[in-house]
Amino acid sequence: MKTSLGPIQYCWPKEKVVEFYEAVAQSNVPLVYLGETVCSRRRELKFSDYLALARMLKAAGKEVVLSTLALIEAQSEFLELKKQVENGEFTIEANDVGAIYLAKEQGIPFVCGPSINSYNAATLKKFASWGMQRFVMPLELSKTWLTQVLEDLTPRQVEVEVFGHGYMPLAHSARCFTARHKGLTKDKCQTICIENPEGLLVQTQEDQPLLRLNGIQTQSANYMDLCDQQTQMQALGVDYFRISPSSLASIALADELPAKSASHDRQCNGYWHQLPGLTLS
Amino acid sequence: MELLCPAGNLASLKVALNAGADAVYLGLKNDTNARSFAGLNFTPEKLAQAAKLTQQAGKKIFLTINTFPKPGEEQRWYQAIDLAADTGVDALIMADLSLLDYAHSRYPHLPLHLSVQASATNLGALSLYKQEFNIDRVVLPRVLSMKQVRDLSKVTPVDLEVFAFGSLCIMAEGRCHLSSYVTGQSPNTGGSCSPAKHVRWQDVGDNQQTRLNDVLIDQSGKDEQMGYPVVCKGRYTTSDSQEASHLLESPTSLNTLSLLPELAKARVVSLKIEGRQRSPAYVEQVTRVWRQAIDTYLNDPAAYTTQAQWDQALAKVSEGQVTTLGAYERTWQ
Structure with missing residues (x-):
């Protein structure tokens, strides 16, 4: 099993993003996803900037995949998506069925990201027939689920990736929760989410950490950490263990795998064990 | 413009038909639909009764099979589709790609509606489902602004259905894990x-x-x-x-009475009332108001205005007695 770095889910200043990927280029991580997956209003980096970073990473020997938006609403977003899919150099991570359509039409191989509803083998086989090379298991599914699906997918023609470490994306909305919380409208948001490089922590009235607001995206308050499940994943035939970056430390973590065991803090690993996602273990 | 009303049981179905629904939607008594609550929904026998009643009234009946089959348990979902075909419902409302494939290949004449749980919001997604499974209609997620609905209506290869009234889901439906994050069960995996x-x-x-x-x-x-x-x-x-x-949303219901003319101009074919889990009294009240509103509009589109008593009647059955236009209105976003 190899390691992958998922796309940065937050709005970071351009310099920080560039610094991040320059460090990734120096790391041992073989597979890197990059691109804006949350909000089209975030314009710190343009698509051409991501393409330049992708080329730099490719030159450093990485396999690079361009990640696309999870929620495509406006026609302008669909046109931008089309441009991304037809970039001519890199495969894409589809996070909306619209991206699958575009890739299929162009005969371009693609990866199904975690927000594509791949809940059973019959669906995955259909995606594979349209050009899917790899899928990331949907967040709310478990090891038991994966075991059964992989049996049903034998002989397997697609790769499997599991979201193994990081804050979990749980939902996407038309509403920007960060802007609303800060008294701004979505249309004049000033990309205020840039103030929260790891999202904004939300707690219950009993101070239980519950969620993170990341623009239109809602995340888990704690991160998932399945580092101690690597042996089981390997045995199942998982191809990639995804680390979803939250800081430069994520690159160091990726470099330490597979030797790294889970941290001593209890993290929210419920989904993998077929429990509520926020269950700490 | 079709008025499509929820039926959690035969009593709701009857009042919906009497109060002016053009079509009703319902689910089976198991986890093949996303309103799998105790005491709700239809056995195969009750479904047959419901289909008979609806068709005698000259109205349409749609069966909702909008959860995602669990590996190794797919038969339950396939059987639901077979049953729907045998019963002769007017359409299936589905989200899972493998189920759309199953229904389309076995029952090519049975109309398919793409459930809101499929989370299809754009031309690409609609084109794919049309091309592969020949869907007739999409139920749009409650994440699009009115302008975006209008824009999509100009290019869509399938008919559009929108949520007109009811409990307001604020996330892209079918891709929200908040319920399973806290309870272990989501609409997709557990049916509620x-x-x-x-x-x-x-x-x-x-x-x-x-x-x-x-x-x-x-x-x-x-x-x-x-x-x-x-x-x-x-x-x-x-x-x-x-x-x-309320960092995400306050207790409120969606009410689009004031948008009716715009939805009609955007060639929306069906207005959906949410609430299969609600009482027959709710179904009757909401159906009656919307029947009046649609008839008033169709009678003289230019003169249509929302009547205060409609809004008052709907507010009474709304969450927190408050209503909103939700994502249709850009400022809500």
């Missing part, structure tokens, strides 16, 4: 959001608390209106604000 067995209301001192699988999602004074026990309607604090507030 915030399943009742995990909900606990309790009085503590002067406060009432709502707990979902023990997590405190809301707390307020005893006289205050409490929202539905869903994660997105809870009151929380943040690292920069210690005063608890």
Whole structure:
């Protein structure tokens, strides 16, 4: 099993993003996803900037995949998506069925990201027939689920990736929760989410950490950490263990795998064990 | 413009038909649909009765099979599709790609509607489902603004159905894990959001608390209106604000009466009323108001205005007695 770095889910200043990927280029991580997956209003980096970073990473020997938006609403977003899919150099991570359509039409191989509803083998086989090379298991599914699906997918023609470490994306909305919380409208948001490089922590009235607001995206308050499940994943035939970056430390973590065991803090690993996602273990 | 009403049981179905529904939608009594609540939904025998009643009334009946089959248990979903075909329903409302494939290949003449749980919001997604499974219609997720619905209507290869009234889901439906994050069960995997067995209301001192699988999602004074026990309607604090507030959405229902002319101009073919889990009284009240509104509009489109008594009647059956235009209105976003 190899390691992958998922796309940065937050709005970071351009310099920080560039610094991040320059460090990734120096790391041992073989597979890197990059691109804006949350909000089209975030314009710190343009698509051409991501393409330049992708080329730099490719030159450093990485396999690079361009990640696309999870929620495509406006026609302008669909046109931008089309441009991304037809970039001519890199495969894409589809996070909306619209991206699958575009890739299929162009005969371009693609990866199904975690927000594509791949809940059973019959669906995955259909995606594979349209050009899917790899899928990331949907967040709310478990090891038991994966075991059964992989049996049903034998002989397997697609790769499997599991979201193994990081804050979990749980939902996407038309509403920007960060802007609303800060008294701004979505249309004049000033990309205020840039103030929260790891999202904004939300707690219950009993101070239980519950969620993170990341623009239109809602995340888990704690991160998932399945580092101690690597042996089981390997045995199942998982191809990639995804680390979803939250800081430069994520690159160091990726470099330490597979030797790294889970941290001593209890993290929210419920989904993998077929429990509520926020269950700490 | 079709008025499409919810039926959680035969009583609701009958009042919906009597009050002016053009079509009804319902689910089977198991986890093949996303309103799998105890005491709700239809056995195969009741479905046959429902189909007969509906068709005698000259109206349409749609069966909702909009959850995602669990590996190794796919037969339950396939059987639901076979049953629907045998019963002769007018359409299936589905989200899972493998089920669309199954239905399309075996029953090519049975119309397919793409459920809101498929989360299809754009031309690409609609084109794919049309091309591969020949869907007739899409139920649009409650994340599009009115302008976006209008734009999509100009290019869509399939008919558009929108949510007109009812409980407001604020996330892209079918891709929201908030319920399973707290309870272990989501609409996709378990057939319901915030399943009742995990909900606990309790009085503590002067406060009432709502707990979902023990997590405190809301707390307020005893006289205050409490929202539905869903994660997105809870009151929380943040690292920069210690005063608890509705950070995602407050208790409110969607009401688009005032948008009716715009929805009609966007060639929306069907207006959906949410609420298979609600009472027959709710179904009757809401159906009656919307029948009047649609008839008033069709009678003289240019003269249409929302009547105060319609809004009042709908507010009474709304969550928190408050209504909103939701994402249709850009400022809500």
